[in-house]
Structures are given as C-alpha cells and as structure tokens.
Amino acid sequence: CGYRFRGQGNSLPGGVHSVYIEMFVNRTTEPFLENRLTNAVTRRFARKREVEVAAHRSGAEAVLSGEITVYETEPISYDRNDKVTEYRSIMTVTVVLSRLDSGKTLWKGTLSWSEEYLADADKAIQDDRELAAEVQISDRLSDEILSHLLENF
Amino acid sequence: ASVAPGDAPLEITSRQLEADDAAGTVTFIGDVEARQADLVIHAGRLTVYYRGEARQVERIEAEQDVRVIQGQRVATGQHALYQRSSGKLVLTGNPRINDGADQVSGDKITVYLNDKRSVVDSRGEGRVKATFHPRGKQSDADAAR
C-alpha cells in the first residue's frame, strides 16, 4: 500500500548517519532543563533506525547542538473567583546539526512545545507537576526535533 | 606639406589638397592627419586659414569624424575649430573626451590648450555626462597630466 518502514529520502540532512549529541546550553534562568532535554534527545535519537548516536565526538560525521532559549510558566486558566487553576509551561529550543569536519550547518531550526499542569494549594505538589510537565515537554521536543530533521523527502 | 604655425612644426598629410591663395586657405581632403609635437588630429576634411606673406596660421577647422589625440587622451566630435591666437580648441557635434577609462561628453567641449583648462557645456535639454575612476595613491601622477 505504499507505506514503507524506510521512507526514501528519509535520512538526516546531508546524508549523515552518525551524530554526536552535545549537552544543550541553557540560556534561561530555570536550572536543570539542559539535562532533561539532552537525555530525552539522546534517548529518542538512539532508538531511531536512521540515526547512529556516536559515543565520542571524534567518531561522528555530524554534531547536534542546541540552546534552550525560552522557558516560561504562565497561568492559563482561572476559577470562578479568577484564581489560577492551571499553568502552561513552554520551552523553546534552537537546534543545529552541523558536519563535524567542515562545521557546515546541515540543518537549523527553532521549535517549542508546551504542556499544562494543575495549580495546587500545596506549592510543593505544584512544583512536582511543573517538573512532570518539563519532562513531558523534553520528550515531545525530542520527537519534534527528530521529525523535523528527517524532513528531506 | 608642412606649415609652421606657432613654435612646433605642423605636418599635415591627406589624399587631396586644394590651396586658395586669395582666400588664404589650404584645404586637405580625405584621411587627413595633422601632427604637431605630441598632438595628432585625424579628420575627413581640414582647412587651414592663414594671413600675410609669412603664411601665419590664424585658425584650423576640421570636420567629419574629427579625432584629436594627445598622449592617452582622445577627443572626438563632428567639428573642431582651433584658434591659434587664443589657443582655444572648440569641439562640437556630440563631442567626447576619453582619457583611459574616464570619459566626458556634452554638446560643446572647449579646450584652452595654453592654460590647460577645458570646459564642457550642454545646450537645451542636453546634459554633460562624465565618468571618473578614482585613482589609487600610486597613479596620482596620471591624474595630474
């Protein structure tokens, strides 16, 4: 029916296969985001057939690097007394895939994703929910990064 | 024929020559080439007007595709009139001066050979147009020529 596991032209830009994933740089004022995002991206790329995650920078054909430029958590819904009931966290990242030898940029993109979480009277629980939203955003952003990278059909 | 106006000898060659002593004119026709020191004039027809026994040249008139060449500078036009007394050369008939890559064009170009000054005028709708290439430091000398 025309659907194939290996779509034609479905490889990383510039036909590269092995990628070294650098630790993302966190330009926001929220700590720990770079660990979660780098972990999520590494996990997602490792699972993808078309990509080979390189253990060391020297062995790779290309390098994936990125910068988290925005992290905001803003109220998104209110109850009948105009008190905050839900928050939305949004993270924006700029990602660059460049060839290791020449440093030439193969692909560059800016992506963002948002997730909502319930506010809570106990601020510790509210912080836990924000953390869960951050983990979810990191996973979804890694899906988006990979999906956009493989758009060269 | 060589006529000696001014200080340097003026040699003029052409295919045909008509002299009219009464009117005091000598007219050269066909591939005319006039030389004086480093100045060369080409034209289809050139008339020299002179006065008195010493054949003192008063003025020279050149017509048809006139070309005046002095070193690297070439002035062209349909009609040129040289007044020896004032040292003034007037070019008309969409005259133009080329000096290497630089060039100037207008309706009338007047060159004051003695005081090394030239003026380009336009008439009516016409405009004077010029293009210059700024010279780097080393070739300033040419600009001064």
Next chain:
Amino acid sequence: ADPQSEETVPTVGALDQLKNQPIDIEADRLEFDQQSGTYQADGAVRITSGPITLRSESVRVNPQTTEVTASGKVSISSPEGELKGESLRLNLRSGRGRLKKGKLLIREQNFHVAGEEIEKLDQKTYHLTRGSFTTCDGDNPDWHFSARDLEVTVDGYAKGHDAVFYLRDIPILYTPYLIYPVKQERESGFLMPSGGYSQRRGTQISIPFYWAIARNQDATFYLDWLSDLGLGKGAEYRYVFSGGNVGDLDLYHINGVKGADSRYAGKWDHDGMLPYQWRLKADAEYVSSRDYFEDFGKVSGEYNKDKVDTTISVNRNWNKFNLTTQIKYTKDLQKNNDQTLQRLPEVRFEAVQQRLGSLPVYAEFAGASTYFWRRRGLKGERLQGRPALSVVWQPGDIIEIQPEIGYTRSHYWTSGEGPGYEDSGIYDFKTRISTTLYRVFPLSGKLVTRIRHSIETDLAYTFVPDEDQSHLPEFDSLDRIEAVNRLSYGLTNRLVARIESPGADPVYHEFLYLRLTQEYDIGESRRELLNPVDERRPFSSLRSELILRPTRNSLLDVDARFDPNRDKRGFTTFNVDGRYRDGRGNGLQIGYRYREGAVDYARAEIDLSVFKPLYVNYQQRYNFSAGGGSLEKVVDLEYRSQCWSLFFTYRDRRDDTEFLFSFSLSGLGRSGSRRKPPATQL
C-alpha cells in the same frame, strides 16, 4: 570628536566607499582645470557613485585630495538615509565633512534630524549645532525636539542639551538634558507618561524617566502617584556585561496612604558566566506582603499570582556531565508561608545519557542531595541517586526496541519530628517498542509538490515494584515512588507538505499532527473487587492531541481526554486553542479549557486594524462554572498617527475597574501596555 578639524562631513555611512567606486557626473556644465586637477560641475549637478547620489547646484571635486565641496540645494541619498543642506565640505577618503543648514534622514527609523550645521564625527555619529529631530514626515511635524547641541548615533541615541519639546510649534517642555532612542532594537525602557483611574488605586499617574547609562546598561525610573495607595517609586535596571552576563533588576517601593504601611518588591533575572566556566542563573522575586499583587498587579496572571519563587543556581558542564547547585525559596501568596517546603540548597550531579563505546548500550546517572527546610514542620536531608542502563535493539531494521532499567537509592536524615535516618532502594523497568511508517504522496501542484504522511506507533511497558515507603519522610513525589505495572500505547500521525520556493531550498511545513495515546493498567485489571458494584477500570482516558496549521500564522490545537469506562463515558478534559492572524494587523485567538470538576474557562482576543488609524484590541476572559461569569474584559485602543500614538485602555475585572490614557512618540515604548506594566514588573 575633533572639533578643530575643518573637514568633517555628514556623509551617510556608505559615502565613504566612494573611494573605490567609479563616479558618474551629470551636469549642465563641467570644467576641468589641469593645473589644480579639479573638476567644477554646475547646473543641476548629479553625482552617483555606488549606492550614493549627490545632488547640488554646483560641486567642485579634486580627485587627488578626494576633496568635495558642494553648494546650493545639496542632497546626498544612500541606503541608510537622506541628507540635505545648503553647503557641504566633504573629504571622500577621510569621510569627514561639514554640512551647513543640513537635514538628515535615517531611513530605517524614519528619524529626521536638522541643524544649523551637521558634522560627522565618526562612522555612525553626527554632531549638530542648534539641531532638532522628529520622526514625523513633512515640513510641519506634529512634534519635534530642538536642542542647543545634539549628538545623534545612528544605531543608538540622540542626546542633547537645553532641549525643548514642541507640539507643532508650541513649546511644551524644557529639559536641560535629553536622551531619545534612535534605534528601537535595544529593549529601550524609554516610555511616556500615562494617567487614568482605577477603583482599587484611585487616580493613577505614572511618569517614567529614562537613563542610558552606557552602551550596555540602561535604566528606567518610575514615579507612580496612586491617590488611594500612595506614591510608588520604581527602578528597572538592565545590563549586558562582557562574557555574556545579561540580566535586569527591578525594584518598587510604595509608602502607604491613609495609614496603610509601605510595601516593596524586588525582582532579579540573571544568566551569565563566572570564572572557570561556571554559569550563574538567578530568577529571584520577592514581595513584602501577600496582597501586593492584588493591588499592583495589572494583567491577569499578575494580579492573581499565587506564589513568588526565588531560584539561584550555579552550574558547570563537562562534556556529558553536569554539576548544579540550586537554592529555591517559594513564598506562597495564598496562605501562611511557614509550611512551604524550601530547597536550601539542592546539589545535583548528573551524567547525561551516553553510549558505551560501539555497543548499543547507553548509561546515565542522576544524583541529588537536597536539604528540605520549612519554618514549621519536617526538615531533612535527602540523598538520592539513580543509575540507569538502556539498550537499543532494532530487529530487521523495522522495529525499535529500547529496554531501560534503573535503580533509585535514597537516604534520609531528618530533624526531630521525622524518622531520623532511613533509606530505600527501588528498581524501575521500562521498555519502549516503536516503529514508523512513511509514505510520500506526489502532488501536481506548483507550490506543494509532495506530502509525506508518517505514522509512528509507540508501545511502552513500565514496571515499578510495589515497595513500602511509609517509613520514609514525605517531602515530594520522589519519596513515594508509586508501584506501576502499565502498558501505554500511542499513534502519532504527521502530514508534512514540501513547499517549493523559486531559487531557494524547499520548505517543509507540518500542517497536521494527530497523536492518540492511552494506557492500560495491568495492576488495576487484576485487582480483586471488594464489592460487586465496584468495577475495574484498567483503561485510562484516550488522549487525542490534534494540531492543525493550515497556514504559517493560523493554528488549531485540540487536546482532549475521553474516558471510555461505562460509568463515565465522556470527556474528562477538553482544551481548544485557535489562532488566526492575517498579517495585516487583524487577528483572532480563542482558547477554551475544560477539566472535569476543576476548570471550565474560556479566553478570547481580537485584534482589528480595519478602522485604521484606530487599532482595536479586545480581550474577554470567562468562567462557565456556577458563580463564574465574566472574569475580565479589556479594551485597548490605539490611535496611530504617522509619528505618534494615543492609547486608551479600559480594564474591567472582578474587583477593579480601571482606565488608562497614554501617548507615545513613534520609536518609544508605551507605558500603558509595555510588556509588564510598571507596578507589576515585580
């Protein structure tokens, strides 16, 4: 500036490149004097060289000294701007010169500058004597500033002494020193005064003062006179120091009126580098009283803020390792803060997931030592570490299998009320199986030549043993790791269009994203039922996320959860977000959020530019649950003339109704709607 040097000319930037460009001259008369080597052109002279055109009645050029003098209706136009004046002396090589009775237009900012004499000091700076400037076109500007002397930097500021502000030609305001942003790029805090009335704050007048301290620092000071609350003083200081240290510090203080005590608030954002590649981040916010935002918050999200956080962290990365120390202090604005849990500090060492040699094996480690503190209640230290290993296996290059196993080790030392020393160790196991199918549909369209449909199926099994953790103190969710025995499965559809653009690489635009996910709780499916009425609910709600992007500036995002269990059978959550902008200033945004028993709320915003020059923005927030109704209505009107704007904002919310007038000269921010209105920056 070297005032004594004669040859300074207001060449507009690019004129200096004349040096190596051929010069074309057009005039009524051109004279060349060989002795002095100068050309004299007269009569509607037009000199063009590269991107520059010089027009004047008469011009003298000396190619040797590159000295140009022009007089009579002189005008120089270049990509950056226009320059007009009576007479001009210009040295092409040095680019310096002087223009008498000159006018300068900096095109990008539409900045008109005029002066008895304009001198060019360097590449981007002009000095004017008896100068004036405005952003209004035409000879009779609606407003202008005049100053004894004026220094204009093309991408910086216009600074003047003894300046007078004119409306038409009526002097309105004198100021000994004036500073005005020429380029809007920098987050210039330059604002104009605003005034209005609010039920909560009484008459409100806000007067901002701006100070460009240096190229990399500037500050805005506010004086807010609020008749019912008192005199507010605010300061917003922004800095960009070398080594990428960027931040801003906002302080606000208001001494109460009618016996109310004074209140203050502070906010500091910073991201920058310390020596030895350590990175310092700060996002600190403090308010002196819990009701601070209710009084001074203007926009929703500010006046109903429920907490303020202070997070200060220092971190260092080595390749794939990361050490971070964070202090996190939260001030709960809804109730007494004694119980609020603080992390003073939390130290985390993490090894990001990395591959072990050429094996398809990946290892990661996350360790954290946190000291939990609260004024009253359980305090304690927790040391927790979780190594994890994962393997990737891709049989037949079709299926992707990624099992992962982790072990969380926790140690606790708690204060008196707590259990003292405790520890625990819990395994967690997860495996993900996924594959993706692709198909490319060729299209005959000229613009969209191909569409690719991809379907990613994703199955995950998660198992965490049921460990008794009741002996552990409970600080946060990591102290009660729930038992899990769950299957979660999902399907993600993507439709991506390949759009050809002439002469450039094709652009890919994902116009449809549809993700369906659900979970099956194996534990729940085997739970013995205590009473016959009870029923097992192993299937979670089916979550569907749909994102449609028909064009680049329109979007429809639907995120809903449907509970399939018999007794519910309905949406437990239903969220819609629709956005459309037509690129001509008209736009619509509608958001509806529903969560069973908790949220039933909508927000709509309309931007209209059809009544130009009147620009209308209307926002409405509405809560549908009982006793809800309209939470807030905002009408924002802007009358935008060519070089100034008048603003009117009407805001009607539950406990305050407010209106605000403000005006702004183009190129300036506006106090009425600056991103964060003055009182609420904090």
